[in-house]
Amino acid sequence: MDFKEKIRVIQDFPQPGVSFKDITTLLKEGPVFHAAIDAMVEQVKDREIDVVVGPEARGFVIGTPLAYALGAGFVPIRKPGKLPGETVEAGYNLEYGKDRLAIHKDAVQPGQKVLIVDDLLATGGTISASLELIRQLQGEIVGAAFMIELTYLNGREKLQGVNEIYTLVQY
Numbered sequence: 698m699d700f701k702e703k704i705r706v707i708q709d710f711p712q713p714g715v716s717f718k719d720i721t722t723l724l725k726e727g728p729v730f731h732a733a734i735d736a737m738v739e740q741v742k743d744r745e746i747d748v749v750v751g752p753e754a755r756g757f758v759i760g761t762p763l764a765y766a767l768g769a770g771f772v773p774i775r776k777p778g779k780l781p782g783e784t785v786e787a788g789y790n791l792e793y794g795k796d797r798l799a800i801h802k803d804a805v806q807p808g809q810k811v812l813i814v815d816d817l818l819a820t821g822g823t824i825s826a827s828l829e830l831i832r833q834l835q836g837e838i839v840g841a842a843f844m845i846e847l848t849y850l851n852g853r854e855k856l857q858g859v860n861e862i863y864t865l866v867q868y
């Protein structure tokens with residue numbers, strides 16, 4: 698299936714110069730959403746994975762069905778102030794802004810095998826903050842999986858030390 702054809706591209710959103718890849722057009726079609734998650738599962742199914750970790754909000758949309766299909770747990774990374782338990786935090790820059798992320802301190806046990814999942818790899822800011830959080834908890838990162846990679850933003854450079862990077866659609 699041509700997943701790229703199902704992703705809507707909107708220029709200059711949310712600010713001038715950004716070419717926004719809108720996955721809502723893919724998600725709203727059941728068979729396409731299903732096939733996209735299946736294709737991502739296929740890429741990682743032979744890896745040993747205890748937990749999938751995904752940053753809000755779009756990381757939840759892709760990460761939870763992937764975790765469910767793998768029989769793995771799901772751990773959310775959220776903006777500060779949203780998680781009720783004790784957290785650790787990390788800062789990051791985005792293609793359009795900067796922010797902080799948080800994870801529950803007890804969400805990942807030392808040595809657990811973690812797959813990080815998000816809808817899209819752009820500058821890599823979100824994912825490097827997510828990596829920092831998992832490393833603080835001493836999780837073992839087995840890989841990072843994205844539905845979309847914006848290769849022109851070189852986000853991969855921020856994923857040093859991550860041996861396996863899985864992507865479905867590249868721009």
Ligand SMILES: O=P(O)(O)OC[C@H]1O[C@H](OP(=O)(O)OP(=O)(O)O)[C@H](O)[C@@H]1O
Nearest residue numbers: 753754755791792818819820821822823
């Ligand atoms: O590689 P980066 O440059 O960090 O960009 C990628 C991140 O940006 C988007 O999330 P956003 O922060 O817009 O939040 P959302 O998922 O809540 O829409 C996207 O879902 C990724 O998480």
Ligand SMILES: Nc1ncnc2[nH]cnc12
Nearest residue numbers: 715716717718792817819
């Ligand atoms: N160009 C882009 N399209 C969609 N989501 C994004 N997150 C960061 N950059 C993005």
